[in-house]
Amino acid sequence: MASSFSSFFSRDKTFRKPKKFEQGTTKYNLHKQANASLQSGIDLRSVVKKPPDHDLQDWIAVHVVEFFNRINLIYGTVCEYCTKETCPKMSGGPKYEYQWCDGVDYKKPTALPAQKYTSLLMDWVDAQINNEDIFPVSIEVPFPKTFLPTAKKILTRLFRVFVHVYIHHFDTLVSIGAEAHVNTCYKHYYYFVTEFNLVDRKELEPLKDMTERLCR
Template structure:
C-alpha cells in the first residue's frame, strides 16, 4: 500500500511520550510531520499508538501486515529525526566548540564530516558544527522528492535504502555523542528513562531491518547490552 500522498513532511509530530516530555525545551531543528488525511499520516499514527501502548519495542518495529517496507522505513526515518532533534536540543547549551571541540564518542571514536559538496573530504569539526550540518543534511534528504516521493504511484529510487542507511547511521552518532559526553545532563533533568526508550526504539528498528552496520553500533555496545534485552 502506498503511503506518501499529497505533501512532503512539514513540522511538529503529535506530542506523545518522548516529545511531550521535551516539549518545554528548545528545538534544535524544525520538526517534521505528516499531513493529516494522508495515508502516511495514518501509518504514523498507527506506529505511535503502538509505541504508546506499552507493546514490546521489539514487536513495535516489525513491518505491519500488508504494508510496504519502504514506506514503513520512511515513517521511522522522519520520526527518529524528530526525536533525536529534540534529544539534542535538551543539551544544546552544554555542547559547544569549547566543551566539545571534536565530534566524538569517547577517546576511541571520532567522526569527520563529508557531504560531497561543501566538504568533499572527511573533515574534523566541533560537535555542534558537525551535528548542525548533519541535521540540515538529513532534512534535505527527507525533503527531496526524488528520494522520498510524495505522490501515490511514484516509486522509491533504487538507491533509497542506501540513502536511508546513511541517514540512520549518522543519526546514531548523535546518540553516541550525547550518551558518552552529555549523559550527566540528561540525568539531571530526569530524562534518562525517556532517552533510553528512544534509543531502544531506534536500536530495535535498525537491527530488525538491517539499516546500520554492526561496526557503527560498537561505541554503545556495552550500554546496548545492558538496556536492550
C-alpha cells in the same frame, strides 16, 4: 511511562524544525500507528515489526523521519552544553571520532566541533527527507533505487548523535530528567535498525555495552 514519554517528546525545544506528515496520507497514518504503538507501553521489539498490509519502504521512510525528529529533540535538550570549548570534536569518548563529509562543501572528511557537525548533519538529513525524488510523498510514486542507501546513511549518521549525547552529555540527561525518555527512544531506534539490517553492526560498536544492558 507512555504518557511521560509523549509529554517529553512534544516539547518545543528542538535543534531543527521537525518534519511533519500531511494528514490523510499513507505516511501520516503509518506515523500515527507507529506512535500509538510506541506510547501504548508494549514490547518495543514488537512495535518495530512492519504491519502486514503496508509497504516496507513506506514503513522505513516513516521511521527515518520519526528518528530524525526525536534525535533532533534529544540534541536540542543538551546543545547549550555542547560548545566548542566542551566538545571541540564530534566524538564518542577517546576511541571514536566522526568527521564530516558531504561531497559538496566538505569534500574530504573534516574534523569539526560536535555542535557544528550535528548542525550540518541535521541540515543534510532535513534536505534528504524533504527531497521528493528520494522520499516520495504520493503512494502513486514509487521509491527510487537511491531510497534505501540514503535511508541507511541517514540512520547511521543519526546514531552518531546518540553516541555523542550518551557519552559526553549523560549527566545532563539525568539532571533534566530525560534519561528514561532517551533510553526508550534509543531502544526503539536500535530494535528498528537491527530488525531491518539498516545500520552496519560495526557502526553500533561505540554503544555496545550500554546496548547490551538496555536491549537484551
